[in-house]
Amino acid sequence: AQKITQTQPGMFVQEKEAVTLDCTYDTSDQSYGLFWYKQPSSGEMIFLIYQGSYDEQNATEGRYSLNFQKARKSANLVISASQLGDSAMYFCAMRVGNTGKLIFGQGTTLQVKP
Amino acid sequence: DAGVIQSPRHEVTEMGQEVTLRCKPISGHDYLFWYRQTMMRGLELLIYFNNNVPIDDSGMPEDRFSAKMPNASFSTLKIQPSEPRDSAVYFCASSRRQATNEKLFFGSGTQLSVL
Numbered sequence: 001a002q003k004i005t006q007t008q009p010g011m012f013v014q015e016k017e018a019v020t021l022d023c024t025y026d027t028s029d030q031s032y033g034l035f036w037y038k039q040p041s042s043g044e045m046i047f048l049i050y051q052g053s054y055d056e057q058n059a060t061e062g063r064y065s066l067n068f069q070k071a072r073k074s075a076n077l078v079i080s081a082s083q084l085g086d087s088a089m090y091f092c093a094m095r096v097g098n099t100g101k102l103i104f105g106q107g108t109t110l111q112v113k114p
Numbered sequence: 115d116a117g118v119i120q121s122p123r124h125e126v127t128e129m130g131q132e133v134t135l136r137c138k139p140i141s142g143h144d145y146l147f148w149y150r151q152t153m154m155r156g157l158e159l160l161i162y163f164n165n166n167v168p169i170d171d172s173g174m175p176e177d178r179f180s181a182k183m184p185n186a187s188f189s190t191l192k193i194q195p196s197e198p199r200d201s202a203v204y205f206c207a208s209s210r211r212q213a214t215n216e217k218l219f220f221g222s223g224t225q226l227s228v229l
Contacts, residue, residue, distance in 0.1 A: 033214035043203065045220035052215055091157065100145060100212035101170065104157040 002027045004094050006105035013082045014113050020067070021077040021108045023092030031097040034075040036066065039107070040088040048090075051075055082112045116140075120206050120221035128229050132194040135224045137206030138187055147218060148181055148191050149205040157205075163189065164212070196228045 003026040013019035025034065036048040051059045051066045059066045067076040079086055092105040119138040127133055139146045147162040161171040166183045174181070178197070183189040193200055203225050207218040 031214055033216075035217060037220075043223055043225075045205065045207075045223075047217045047219075050215060050217060095214050095216070097212070097214045099170070100164070100209075101159055101162065102147070102207075102218050103159060104149075106156045 002029075002032075002094060002096055002101075002103055004092050004103055004105035006092055006108050008108045009106070010109045010111070012111050012113060013079075013086075015084060016081055018078060018080045019082055019110065021079070021090050021092075021110065023075045023077065023105060025073050025075060025092075025094050027094065027096055029096045029098060033095045034066070034068070035093045035095065035102070036064070036075075036077045037091045037093060037104075038088045039091065040085075045091075049077070079110075084112050084114060086110060087112045118206055118208050118219050118221035120204075120224050122224060123222060124225045124227075126227045126229065127196055129197055130195045131228075132192065133196045133200075133226060133228075135191040135204050135206075135226070137189045137191070137221060139189070139206070139208035140219055141187065143208035143210050143219070145209045145212060145216075146183060146189050147207040147209075148189070149207065151203040151205060151223070152201075160191070193226075196226075198228045201226055201228050 005024045032053045034051045038046040049061045049064045065078045089107045091107045095102045121136045148160040160173045161181045163183045181191045203223045205223045207220045209216045
C-alpha cells in the first residue's frame with residue numbers, strides 16, 4: 001500500500017531563514033511522482049513543486065526546492081528565505097502510475113515569525 | 115481557463131437533509147477527484163473518475179455518499195441523509211491524464227456544516 005508520512009505537525013521559522021519540511025513515502029512501485037501543495041488560511045490548494053521518481057536532479061521552483069533521497073524514500077521541501085506569506089499548511093503527496101491516485105500526508109503547519 | 119469550479123462555497127444544513135455538492139473540472143481534463151478534508155483525517159480521497167467513469171470509490175465512507183459524472187464538464191457528490199460527522203471541506207480536483215507527473219488542479223472547496 002502507498003503511504004505518505006509527515007511527522008512535523010507544526011513548525012516555526014524566522015523570517016528570511018530557510019526551513020525544511022519532512023516527508024517520507026512508501027510504495028513498491030518504481031514509477032511515481034511526488035508533489036508539494038500549500039494551503040494558506042484561505043483554504044485553496046496551491047501546487048508548489050514536483051519530483052519524478054526517475055529524476056536524478058532535485059527539483060527547484062524559485063525559493064522552493066525538493067531534497068529527494070530515493071534510497072531513504074524521502075522528499076523534503078526546502079523553503080529558502082522564508083517570508084510571512086509562507087505561513088500555511090504544507091502537504092506532501094504522491095501519485096502512483098498504475099492508479100493515478102494522488103494521496104496526501106497529514107500536513108505540516110508552518111508559521112513564519114517576523 | 116477558469117480553473118476547477120465548485121459550488122456552493124459554503125453549505126449549512128440540518129442533520130437528515132440531502133446535500134449536493136457540484137464540480138466543473140477544467141476543460142480537457144480526463145480525471146476528476148473528490149477529496150474530503152477534516153482535522154482528524156486530513157485529506158482523504160473519496161472517489162475518482164476517468165472519462166466520466168468511476169474508477170475507484172473505495173474511499174467513499176458509506177452508502178449515504180454517492181457521486182456521479184454525467185458528462186465531462188460536471189460532477190456531483192451527494193450525501194443523503196447528512197450527519198454532523200460529515201462536516202468537512204470537500205474538494206474537487208482534476209488532471210489531464212493519469213501520468214505520475216500530472217499535477218492535480220483543485221477547486222476552492224465546499225465548506226459543509228451539518229447541524
